Amino acid sequence: MGQIFEFIADAALEVLDDYYTECHVCNSTGVDLYTYQGKLMLEDGTVDDDIYAVCADCIKTQPLIPSGEWAYSQTIRDYLTAQQTTPQAYDALLQKLLKQYRQTPQLPLFLQYDDRPLCCNTLTEFTGYPADEKELFHITENNTYWEKQVAEKSEYMDFRKYGLPEGERDIAAFRCPACNKAYFTFQFT
Numbered sequence: 675m676g677q678i679f680e681f682i683a684d685a686a687l688e689v690l691d692d693y694y695t696e697c698h699v700c701n702s703t704g705v706d707l708y709t710y711q712g713k714l715m716l717e718d719g720t721v722d723d724d725i726y727a728v729c730a731d732c733i734k735t736q737p738l739i740p741s742g743e744w745a746y747s748q749t750i751r752d753y754l755t756a757q758q759t760t761p762q763a764y765d766a767l768l769q770k771l772l773k774q775y776r777q778t779p780q781l782p783l784f785l786q787y788d789d790r791p792l793c794c795n796t797l798t799e800f801t802g803y804p805a806d807e808k809e810l811f812h813i814t815e816n817n818t819y820w821e822k823q824v825a826e827k828s829e830y831m832d833f834r835k836y837g838l839p840e841g842e843r844d845i846a847a848f849r850c851p852a853c854n855k856a857y858f859t860f861q862f863t
């Protein structure tokens with residue numbers, strides 16, 4: 675698991691470049707910032723939705739809601755429904771998974787919608803994009819495919835046969851921190 679963020683491997687973690695100079699939550703400068711598009715729920719009940727770059731401390735402690743939560747929370751609900759948990763366990767797990775999601779910056783960059791694989795009632799850890807062709811073949815041929823749930827690969831994901839995806843970051847790899855099972859997602863523009 676990552677040292678800075680539990681669900682992003684340190685080698686896959688990217689700090690924002692200096693276009694942004696201060697944390698949009700605490701206004702600190704000179705700290706590493708991470709991509710986080712979302713809103714901050716302020717104590718007076720108002721919402722600051724002008725959030726794009728946030729420091730690690732704020733991501734892990736402040737009441738932030740990622741912009742993709744509405745859609746991704748449905749993926750979480752569908753996953754939990756499939757586990758056939760009791761209603762009490764369902765609610766506790768829903769809160770746990772939402773918290774994990776809210777406390778993780780938006781890496782990888784999902785081009786269509788947030789779709790971090792779920793396994794063993796936890797978020798999985800983003801381990802990186804394929805570094806080269808060999809790794810891309812390895813990931814897409816060995817990891818379990820995830821598309822809102824464990825899903826069948828389409829025949830066009832035979833990248834040896836149909837050629838490489840256009841974007842270098844269309845493929846993202848993940849690992850379950852509990853059982854070590856490896857997953858991948860494929861989203862393109």
Ligand SMILES: [Zn+2]
Pocket residue numbers: 697698699700701702728729730731732733
């Ligand atoms: Zn901050």
Ligand SMILES: [Zn+2]
Pocket residue numbers: 793794850851852853854855
């Ligand atoms: Zn697992």
